[in-house]
Amino acid sequence: MAGPILVDAHMHLVEERETGRVRKQTYEIWEYGEKTDVKYSKYDGVVEDAVDAMDKAGFSKAVVVNLFGSGSTSFERGPELAEELKAFNRWGCDTVAPHDGMVPYVNTDPHILSGEEMSTHIRDMVENHGARGVKLHPVLQRFEMGDPRMTPTYQTCLELGIPVLSHSGPQREGRPFGTPKAYAPLLENFPDLTLVIAHLGGGAWTETLEIARAYPHAYFDCCEIMEWLGGSNAPTYEQFGRLIKDIGPERVVMGSDFPWYDLDRSVEIVMGLPHLAEEEKEAMLGANAIRIMGL
Ligand SMILES: [Zn+2]
Numbered sequence: 207m208a209g210p211i212l213v214d215a216h217m218h219l220v221e222e223r224e225t226g227r228v229r230k231q232t233y234e235i236w237e238y239g240e241k242t243d244v245k246y247s248k249y250d251g252v253v254e255d256a257v258d259a260m261d262k263a264g265f266s267k268a269v270v271v272n273l274f275g276s277g278s279t280s281f282e283r284g285p286e287l288a289e290e291l292k293a294f295n296r297w298g299c300d301t302v303a304p305h306d307g308m309v310p311y312v313n314t315d316p317h318i319l320s321g322e323e324m325s326t327h328i329r330d331m332v333e334n335h336g337a338r339g340v341k342l343h344p345v346l347q348r349f350e351m352g353d354p355r356m357t358p359t360y361q362t363c364l365e366l367g368i369p370v371l372s373h374s375g376p377q378r379e380g381r382p383f384g385t386p387k388a389y390a391p392l393l394e395n396f397p398d399l400t401l402v403i404a405h406l407g408g409g410a411w412t413e414t415l416e417i418a419r420a421y422p423h424a425y426f427d428c429c430e431i432m433e434w435l436g437g438s439n440a441p442t443y444e445q446f447g448r449l450i451k452d453i454g455p456e457r458v459v460m461g462s463d464f465p466w467y468d469l470d471r472s473v474e475i476v477m478g479l480p481h482l483a484e485e486e487k488e489a490m491l492g493a494n495a496i497r498i499m500g501l
Contacts, residue, residue, distance in 0.1 A: 213492035214260070214268040214469055215499060216371065216404060216429045216461025219253055219301060226250030226465055235466075237375050237409025238431070239438030251465030253301050253308075260307070263470040267307040267492070267501055269461075271341035271371055272298045274313045283317035283347075291318050292327055299335040309501060311339040311371060314359045316349050321358035328362045339363075339499065342372040344383040351384070352391025360396050369400035369499050371427070375408025386413040393421040400498065402459065405431045406449065409439050418453040425498050426453065428490070429461030432475045447481035455486040459495040 220226035227250055249255040260268055274294045275283070295312040302308035312331045314324045331337035340363055344351055351372070363370055374384045382388045386407040393401065402425045407414035411431060418424055428450070434440040441449060450458050462472040476487050495501060 209264070210488035211492035211496070212263065212265040212469075212473065213460070213495040213501065214265055214462050214464065214472070215402070215459040215495040216427050217256060217268050217270055217464040217469075218251060218272055218466075219256055219270055219298070220251040220465070221297065223250040223252055226252065226255075230466065235430070235434075236378070238434035238440040239409075241434055241437035241440065244433055244437075245467070245471060247462075247465050247468045249465040249468075253305065255465060256308070257305055259464060259469050263468075263473065265307070265469055267309065267496070268464075269309045269311060269339065269371070269495070269499065269501070270298065270302050271311040271339075272313060273341060273343050273346065274315065274318075275346075283315060285318060285320075287318045288323060291315060295327070295331055295337070296335060299331060299337055303336055309338045310336060311341040312337045313341050313343075314356075315347055316353055316355035317347070321355060325358045325362040328359065329366065332366050332368060337368075338501075339369045339371060342370060344388070345373060345375060345377045348381075348383060350382060350391075351389050352395070360392065360399055364396060364399050367500070369402055371402040371404060371499075373408075374403045374405055374410065376410045384408075385410040386417040389417060389424065390420070393417070393424055397421075397423055400500075401425065402427055402499065404461070405429060406458070407431075411441055411449065415449060415452055418457070425457050425459065427459045427461045428476070429463040429472065430466065432472070433467050435475075443478070444480055447479040450479065450490075451481040455482055455490055456494060457498075458490055459498060460490050460492070
């Protein structure tokens with residue numbers, strides 16, 4: 207049976223099983239409040255796991271968005287890590303290269319690379335290693351989206367015609383790193399850059415519609431938050447379906463945030479959302495990502 211094309215717009219890989227296990231145990235997801243029946247994936251997140259999960263769920267493409275140093279939130283950043291970050295990005299690209307349909311994104315960090323280093327590195331990864339986008343996590347990486355040190359990254363993505371996919375959500379001490387409103391300067395200054403704001407705002411989802419309305423060129427992914435629907439600080443199914451309808455479902459792509467959550471379950475949740483037409487949901491499963499992210 208030929209169903210809609212399935213694309214995971216947001217998944218992660220780990221180097222080794224043990225790394226994946228530890229990361230999943232130690233990465234605390236606090237922003238959605240209390241929810242007791244969150245269904246986590248059984249996978250550790252090595253590339254063989256991802257291939258298996260894609261196969262079983264019938265996915266033809268996946269965007270792999272790894273983050274340097276994401277195993278530790280108390281990560282001390284500094285320029286001495288420049289070579290490690292670059293090697294990590296090369297690992298990400300090399301790991302997915304043999305696997306048809308897997309698309310690697312690379313990470314930059316203004317605390318580690320100078321503007322010029324970011325530009326040169328992104329260009330090298332795209333032109334010589336198959337990278338097709340940049341992943342950022344302003345909350346873990348602790349920078350503001352409008353930080354002038356990030357301009358060379360955005361400028362280079364624009365020149366190369368590749369998207370930026372960036373985590374969104376509140377920061378524990380309330381710093382304005384990754385809330386939807388924190389994206390305004392970037393959306394304002396780089397209107398031609400393809401920006402996918404992950405998690406539809408996460409625990410700061412009540413800000414998302416305002417930003418979506420102010421910036422019709424902003425796109426969103428719905429991973430993680432959709433597994434937490436009904437949580438004490440998360441939208442209900444009802445509110446979530448309504449939010450996507452109001453933003454415009456053609457602007458929203460589906461991700462799994464694998465290996466935290468499962469690909470087949472992501473499809474199930476999207477298809478169960480209220481307020482959206484069948485075709486709108488089917489487009490969220492893959493066609494939107496192909497169009498928006500140029501896959
Ligand atoms: Zn993620």
